[in-house]
Amino acid sequence: MLQVPEMPIIPFIEGDGIGPDIWKASVRVFDSAVEKAFGDTKKIEWLEVLAGEKAYNQTGEWLPQATLDSITEHRVAIKGPLTTPIGGGIRSLNVALRQKLDLYACVRPVRWFEGVPSPVKQPELVNMVIFRENTEDIYAGIEWMAGTADLDKVKSFLVDEMGVTNIRFPDTASLGIKPVSREGTERLVRAALDTALKQGRKTLTLVHKGNIMKFTEGAFRDWGYDLARREYGAEDLDGGPWQVIRKDGKELIVKDVIADAF
Numbered sequence: 001m002l003q004v005p006e007m008p009i010i011p012f013i014e015g016d017g018i019g020p021d022i023w024k025a026s027v028r029v030f031d032s033a034v035e036k037a038f039g040d041t042k043k044i045e046w047l048e049v050l051a052g053e054k055a056y057n058q059t060g061e062w063l064p065q066a067t068l069d070s071i072t073e074h075r076v077a078i079k080g081p082l083t084t085p086i087g088g089g090i091r092s093l094n095v096a097l098r099q100k101l102d103l104y105a106c107v108r109p110v111r112w113f114e115g116v117p118s119p120v121k122q123p124e125l126v127n128m129v130i131f132r133e134n135t136e137d138i139y140a141g142i143e144w145m146a147g148t149a150d151l152d153k154v155k156s157f158l159v160d161e162m163g164v165t166n167i168r169f170p171d172t173a174s175l176g177i178k179p180v181s182r183e184g185t186e187r188l189v190r191a192a193l194d195t196a197l198k199q200g201r202k203t204l205t206l207v208h209k210g211n212i213m214k215f216t217e218g219a220f221r222d223w224g225y226d227l228a229r230r231e232y233g234a235e236d237l238d239g240g241p242w243q244v245i246r247k248d249g250k251e252l253i254v255k256d257v258i259a260d261a262f
Contacts, residue, residue: 002075009045011070015080016052022080047074051093052082063096071101095141098134104184105191106132129199131192136184137216143176151175180216185223193232196252197245204228206256221256228254 014023027046034044049067056062062085071077082093097103108130112123120126133139144151154175158164167173189206196204206225210218225241228234234243234254243254 006041007043007045008076009047009074011047011049011067011074011077013049013051013067013077013079013082014054016054016083017081019052019080019082049077051079051097056085063093063100068100091141095139098139099141102135104133104135105188106130106134107191107195108132129192129195129201131188131195133184133188136179136181138176138178140177140179142179143174146172146174178213178216180220182219182223185220186227189224189227190231193228193245193252193254197232197247200250201252203253203255205262206254207259207262208256209259210256211258224256225254 012023012027014020030044034042047070049070050058051063051067055064055067079097084092109128110130111127112118114124116123118126144154151174155167155170158167158175159170167175192204195201206221208217208221210221225234225243228243228245232245232247234245236242237244237253241256245252245254
C-alpha cells in the first residue's frame with residue numbers, strides 16, 4: 001500500500017512555450033487546495049526536473065536520465081506542455097515519457113461541477129472515468145513516413161510476402177503498426193475494474209472497433225471479458241457477452257460498445 005508522507009516531494013516539469021506561465025498560476029492553485037484541505041498538517045515540496053527546451057539548453061539532452069530517475073523515485077510528477085524536437089531522435093517527449101516510464105493508463109475522470117456552463121441538458125448526470133491505453137496500440141508510435149527507404153521495405157514485405165492488396169494509395173501512404181497484446185489489455189482492464197469496484201460504479205464499458213479490426217480491437221474486447229471472468233468471477237448476463245460482477249452486495253455490469261456509438 002502506498003504510504004504518503006505529510007510533506008511529499010513531487011517533481012515538476014515546467015514545460016516549454018507557455019509552460020512557465022501555466023506553472024506559476026497552477027502551483028498557487030495546488031498549494032491553496034492542499035492548505036484548504038489539510039491546513040498546516042500537509043504541504044507539497046516541489047522539485048523541479050528538466051525536460052524539453054530547458055533541459056536541452058542546460059544539459060544537451062531533451063529528456064535527461066536524471067529526470068526519469070527522479071520521477072521513478074518519487075512516483076508522482078506533474079508536467080507542463082513540451083515541444084517536439086525537430087530533426088529526428090525523439091518524435092514526441094510526451095510519448096517518450098509514457099514509454100520509458102511505462103505509463104500505460106491514461107486515466108481521465110469526467111464529471112460536472114455545479115455552476116460551470118455545459119453544452120448538455122443534464123450535466124449533473126455526467127460522471128465517468130476513462131481509461132485509455134497509453135503505450136501500445138497506435139500509441140506505440142511504430143510508423144514509417146511515405147517516400148522513405150524504410151517504408152519501401154515494410155510495404156514490399158506486406159505486398160510481396162503477406163499478399164496485402166488493400167493499401168488504397170500505396171505510392172503516397174505512410175504506414176504504422178498497431179500492436180495490441182493480451183498483457184497490455186489485461187493490465188489496463190484490470191486497473192479499470194479495480195477502480196470501478198472501489199468507487200462503487202455500476203458499469204464498465206469496453207470501447208472498441210472490433211467489428212472492423214477483429215484481431216486487435218476484437219481481441220481487446222475478448223481479453224477484457226476473459227479477464228473479468230477469470231479474476232473477478234464475472235458471470236454471463238442473459239447469455240452474454242455482457243457480464244455481471246457481484247461483490248459486497250453490489251453489482252458491476254461489464255459490457256462493450258462499438259466506438260462509433262459510444
